[in-house]
Amino acid sequence: MAAIDPPLPVANSPRRIQRLTSLRRFATEFFRSPQTAIGTLIVIFFLLLAIFGPAFAPYKANDQNHPVSHQPSAEYPMGTDYLGRDVYSRVILGARSILVTAGAGTLIAVVLGTFLGLAVGYQGGLVDEIIGRFIDAFLALPALLIALVILGVLRNLNPPPGSWQAVLSDRSVLVVIAIVYIPLVARVVRSSTLDVKTREFIWAAQIRGETWLYILFREILPSVAPALVVEASLRFSYAIFLVASLGFLGVGARPPSPDWGLMVNENRGGIYALSPWALNYPALAIAVLVVGVNIMSDGIKRIVQRG
């Protein structure tokens, strides 16, 4: 071309600036709403508890050498339960298990669900039709019901110690979360994939003879990522709720582990009148964490869907 474009001050600078500002814009947008900021702070607080909890907790989780059903005091900030365990220590130490179980379960569901969604969406045709119907059928059942059935099966395996079945059984709640959420994640990824795969850059990749995996992960995945991030954050908040519910129903963590849901379950009924704090504080912890994660994921959703 005849015209000489005016030189830019620094090569590539517009892109770098754009990237930087968009990252900064993300942060400012994210914290513009005070709710989002509060939600994020709550999540960070619980994450810190999960990581450094053992250093803060005054006692061991199952240390019973305390007065029974002692009301909250300077020595026992949240009181003690009917077995004489310190509620404060148990709430702090319970953060790790709920976050790890919910987090790892969600992560597995996101990874496998993404793969399934990409593959099914890209493949299309009868495969999509059949697996798609299976996913729909799965989604028609309540998550809790499916979880109970799967847990029942895993619990009754009675595997020899050390075998992989035993590992599976020990992590049964985590496995359940992954199984329950795979179809949900897959469905979201599939619908985005259906849109992206009709774009002409996918044709270009096919014409180059790219492999199936390259097209799925290099060409399609980046376009699906925004929707995936939103879905993953939403799944995480529901996973926390599910872990707590299963603990409460007595099919999750086994006594005497300091699981919040389990603590709520153990301290209800007749015992409640003796030590209401032993139920109230874990319940409060569940509520605050779930609300915090929810608000944060709302914030993520708002930004991702706007951009």
Place this chain on the structure above:
Amino acid sequence: MTSQAALLRIENLSVSYQFGNRWMEAVHDFRLAIQSGQVYGLVGESGSGKSTVASAVMRYVPHNGRIERGSVVNFQGVNLVEKSLREMQQIWAHDLTLVPQNPGAALNPSIRIGEQLAELMRLQRRLPESVVQERVLESLHRVNLPDPRAILTRYPHQLSGGQQQRVMIAMALIPSPQMLILDEPTTNLDVTTEATILDLIETLIRSEGTGALYITHNLGVVAQLCDRAAVMYAGEILEDAEINDLFAGPLHPYTIGLLNSIPRAGQTKRERPLATIPGKPPLLQERPNACVFSDRCPLVIDICRTEKPPLESSGENRLVRCHRWREIEAGNVDAVYPTEIESDVAELAHREILLQAHNLSKTFNSQSTLFNVLGGKVSPPTHAVEDVTLSILKGRTYGLVGESGSGKTTLARMIIGLTEPTSGEIALMGIDLQGDVRQRSREVLAQLQMIFQNPQMSLNPYLTVGEAIRRPLIKLAQLTYTQAEAEARRLLKAVNLREEYVDRYPSELSGGEKQRVAIARAFASNPALIVCDEPVSALDVSVQSAVLNLLVQLQEERNAAYLFISHDLAVVGYLADYVAVMYLGELFEVGYARDLFSPPLHPYTEALISAIPVPDPAIRTDRIHLSGEIPSPAHKPTGCAFHTRCPHKLGQICEVESPPWQHHGNEHHIRCHRTPEELAQIQAYLLNKAKA
């Protein structure tokens, strides 16, 4: 400009949009006056602000936009800028209506057509319901919709694009408005449909004496339809003149460039290469406080870069915004644009055959959903492509023309290997090709590449330009990363982009630049054949010619053959050496480009050519009307597929018997029941009639 009793007089109109905390002027000091019965064209590329003018007149300016103080939009003696929205509703309902670009989005998808029209009718006056229904039917009759009674009960999605646009025009005319604004009403339609819609608009406007503002990017449409036109660029009017003056003696370098950059029917790259306007329009935030066109102008002098030229009267009824219009008018300077084709295009010597397709057919079965399979439902198969035989020569361009739905893209996809043919063979340099791209070897893949229609979609938004171009180099040409990196930069230079673009993301490029990157990517593996599927139809006029010329130049340098697909016969005629005309999946005429136009023989080719709006008001042709819409390939007519719309139908034989191929000298073949001699006679007769 006569201001007496102008129906619409716009003065000093400026519109700004807010981005972040900045207000940026999208339209600057716009003026224009439309008389009753006058059709006023407003021409400009995308981003020139022409639609913003329309939205300002209609007061549809979006939330982040504002009409600046001092703007006057005087309609029938009242300033619309000062009106409240409630007052505007009255004006919309009675005097001023808009035909939008995208009728599919403007019609409510969940309400039947009849009800949508009746709603408007009731808004006019209290009328008994029976009268309303009668008038609704009348309004559909007026826009020549076939079987209007049936259309009343349909939903918008059951109509074709052309039919939807007719409904929109019917709606706009219901109040018998004083003034009609048409915002690119034919842009998304096929040429043949466009031709009929333009004729309809013309007859309706002329018979009603309505004033009209016709917004378009197509100079041909302006020449055929308008009485007067303004040329807009970067938010400003650059030239405003009576239509004959504008086309016969353009005074602004931009107008001159535009007129020289569009291919005319019959113009070929060998005879007269297209002019290209270098560069791209300035971004909204980069518009200079000087002449907005100075960066791309071949006549630029120092003053152009420092001072904004005023919109001056250059004669009676004529306005121009240029520092040098007096010199241009006197003929002292010439706005000469580069043509970009440097090498002398070689003669049409016979070459070796590169790719040959034999009796290629593709039949689609109806969607095999689980329900249909289980229910045993089988709808008739669709013959998308039927029995197509073609051979593409090395280093030459094979053009393929046809309306949408003619099967062009399916044919392209079969050759490239994305769609498996139902029957027929494809051979590359004598070796049979596998139908499925996944079964073709790397060597074959490297030989066949493709350039797509939509530059927005053809590059992955999350990969940089460098990544996009390096991939075929590494994958197909088997270069190392460092080699590919160097080669990618060379390719970018070859398509006239700067090397720094390797680090850019597609969102940072303009449409024309993206298409150049797509071209670079297609050339990366040094292919012998590139399938170009409508590569310029999504681009602006001033960018189109540059991309076309780039394709010609690269072909010369790299000796690649093209299969060039387009709905625009003028573009195909310009670029292609050999052309095939396709209708409903079948070829009907093939021949050298220059033989196809002079004169056209096959009735369908003739209709396609006459449908092209000629960018010259002196040639206002009687267009040939193809009656009705292109039939759906699922319900293909028997016999000659074209008989339902053919203007020279012979008789019953056309309805029952498939027409034979007939030879007409110099590898020119026609499929018609009439002989080529007969068809030539018809053309000669029509030509004489037109002259008389």
